[in-house]
Amino acid sequence: MNKLAVNLPGLHLKNPIMPASGCFGFGREYSEFYDLSKLGAIMMKAATAEMRFGNGTPRVAETTAGMLNAIGLQNPGVKEIIENEVPFLANFDTNIIANIAGSTIEEYEMVAKMFNETNDVHALELNISCPNVKEGGIQFGTDPKMAAKVTSVVKEASNLPVYVKLSPNVPDITRMAKAVEEAGADGLSMINTLTGMQIDLRSKRPLLANKTGGLSGPAIKPVAIRMIYEVKQHVSIPIIGMGGVNTAEDVLEFLLAGASAVAVGTANFANPFVCSEIIDELPETLKKYGFDTALDAVGKAVME
Amino acid sequence: MNKLAVNLPGLHLKNPIMPASGCFGFGREYSEFYDLSKLGAIMMKAATAEMRFGNGTPRVAETTAGMLNAIGLQNPGVKEIIENEVPFLANFDTNIIANIAGSTIEEYEMVAKMFNETNDVHALELNISCPNVKEGGIQFGTDPKMAAKVTSVVKEASNLPVYVKLSPNVPDITRMAKAVEEAGADGLSMINTLTGMQIDLRSKRPLLANKTGGLSGPAIKPVAIRMIYEVKQHVSIPIIGMGGVNTAEDVLEFLLAGASAVAVGTANFANPFVCSEIIDELPETLKKYGFDTALDAVGKAVME
Amino acid sequence: MITKENMRILAKSMIALDTIEMVLENKYISQTALPGQFLHIFLEGKTLRRPISIADIDKEMGTVTILFKVVGSGTKQLASYEPGREIDVLGPSGNGFQITEEDSTVLLIGGGIGVPPMYYLGKTLAKQNKKVISILGFQTKANVFYEEKFNQLGYTFIVTNDGSYGEKGFVTDVFHKVGDFDRYYSCGPLPMLKTVTNELNGKPGFISLEERMGCGVGACFACVIPSKDDKGYKKICSDGPVFDAREVSL
């Protein structure tokens, strides 16, 4: 028996580790470092209906134990992704999760439909929480009604399981989680980035061309853990956790807080092998803290 | 002319540096390290109507580039503070800012009245954003109407200038800022801590007895900078900025973002001299980046 | 009075499983620190300092010895520092053990990484010609340290949980062998201190407590413990870490 295996709606994961959306492109670059078949799944970079150029540069800034990004959802558009990127990833023995962003509900719907028609995508991740675009994105992620609406429309439009990616920029994440659960979400993905800013002392202006950016990395891990722990107590759909994961011990902390699987984002930049290394270390880490399987750890901190 | 001087409602600051509430007690301990008269002001630990014992221990946890705290507003009560702590601080040539917390509007009102009667307190800071207590605190900080209400009640109850301390755990901080400005706040103080959690891998439980705690330190600086920058564009009352300040360059970043003065919290723990050292370094730092006075830098990043 | 000092690492050695002995040089702290006080150690990149007890002092050489167990990232980092390097320390912190002149026999009870402060205390007590009896508890044989040094102070029982060395069991299991004493001093994990203070209920004693700290100087209220006085609490960092066993509620 594979002690790392986790089954989630639509996803038979050989292990609970996957690169987070936007931090791994469409896998090509990292496939030169290791065999992507090793991964539980791959979350592709956000897809929109049309190609998007994204924001001006600079698009990233380093912060203490974190980074800001304002890529602005640059992507070649869903059609191109389905034609050129999905087939490449389909060569690997792993699950493909398509991340969808949109400015309108219709855009989410249209992109979801298109992914639904491919046979290679295993699940959808609805990015209703991107802080780096002018319209759409984050509005959907801070208003429970909008979030529920986009969820149910996408559920109607496709047969694929839908994971809704929540924004941490809200006072009550549980409300958002419940709203999308009721609207039919199969799972949650949390957290996206916290909105932040850095000011360049030399130019005296915000460093990022977009001014604000999304904060990711170890700095936000305590916020992610808190939100997952809170949400876990109130929903019954599974959670894919993320936010500052760097090590197998971080993964265990997410599992204990209630995540059933864990995505690694920013850490890929400093160490392109990080997902692979975590997968190697996880069995020993689980054992060290008294767990036989990954599943055994899920939600342990929540149950009293 | 003193190039570091900043005048705010009720506060003639010889420099814009002050220890943040809760991170400096009532000054006694740090007065053994350096002369507190050097400080622009001192923000006292939160006062409540009655003495509070606070939360169970552990109350603090270290996170990457930050920490979580859940002290739970332990304090000897406003009467004792006025009798024993304020007179001690009044020995120093600095401004005393009294931080007030409460579970009810009446409690805020009562504590404000009592501070108003002393002659030694220069301003009030309304902590409507403490995430570590069961009731009060954070509700006031996430609902604009409640925040406005507590602000106007306290304004009526005292003649002291009122700085309202905002919570970052909201999707739209500008709305909160505008609400309290309209309600009569003389200034803003931002940000308080982000709610976070750490799970202890050994016990498999949240490490803090209170489970969640407030995240502070360099990790949250980009969030603080973003919020101050946003709010600065929409309010005309001054902002006392805080969140992860460790160095004179950090102070400059806060000034550029729109803060008129800057509080230093967590950094006191690693370096009890940090406020004093920043005050020493600030003139040179301002000069290095082309500013003659601290005032010249305020809000520079916001004006286009 | 606490000051911020640089202490040069003179020597470092591993004296038991994951347990490091480090000798630090600093005039002020070596001359002023009392048994039971601690150092609050800054580590590059860490938000909070780490409290570590003073295990020994050589006033003539101007050195302070600490013993610590590598349990997390901070102690791991400290263990990696090589002799010659200077570390930034706040100290001497907290209040030490009260020594009563009239006592003729004292019992030291140390558990695991609570053993270190017992050593400098025992040395100080022995110098005053008191009879020192020590009970040192460890998990297993590999954790045992300073047995020889404590033997030099007086009769010493070593207890291991698994019986792999010395007596098997807990420190309290050898109480019946100790005979009479005037006062006890104890430091160790909380469950041990609870049993010790329960079993020795009524006996005068001092215990040294641990809690996660923020400031380490009494300002932040991170490290409080309920007390039986009017105020209702004590701060471990500044009122303690040593308390009269009857004063606090464990």
Add this chain to the structure above:
Amino acid sequence: MITKENMRILAKSMIALDTIEMVLENKYISQTALPGQFLHIFLEGKTLRRPISIADIDKEMGTVTILFKVVGSGTKQLASYEPGREIDVLGPSGNGFQITEEDSTVLLIGGGIGVPPMYYLGKTLAKQNKKVISILGFQTKANVFYEEKFNQLGYTFIVTNDGSYGEKGFVTDVFHKVGDFDRYYSCGPLPMLKTVTNELNGKPGFISLEERMGCGVGACFACVIPSKDDKGYKKICSDGPVFDAREVSL
């Protein structure tokens, strides 16, 4: 192909104001890297790696030289590393300068910390018996480095903004003295590259660009620049940092 390598620091010296030369030992990178490629350097405690150009290579010795200016916390940290230490590097990264066999005279234009990649390029071109002319621009005299080394490759103009050394002005101010050349190669700050490409409009040339990077391997879309092809953009880290001057929009 990019791999993750450990490179041992063999030597470190300050060769101009705040400017460090570091010689790194690594077989794979020294044998495979081309002029214009860069190293993506990991620094303990930093979220992002730092891109630094390859300034020179000695294939026989298996060494790679980098030159960098201390401008922020990362370069300060790197500058503090002593010989003997190993650093974790991704490399060789990006695409290097294209060399055209038929060229007989080439012009190198480097500005400030854009000078380093010009050196290994110039050395490679000179080895192919091309005539190498260099224009190196610096802010002021204290910033000048590698003048002697470039002189050995061919005629070299040094320009300083304040005229404290060599000619006064910008690199473009000496264009009229250069005479004819087949191709130019340039690296430096964006304003300089803009003027250079404008003034040499029509001439074949390659420029090396800088942008803040996330991944450094082409996955994160942090480092894009608008391009004139259908796709509309290029990634500096993986399509560049070297581009045909006519290919991108500055």
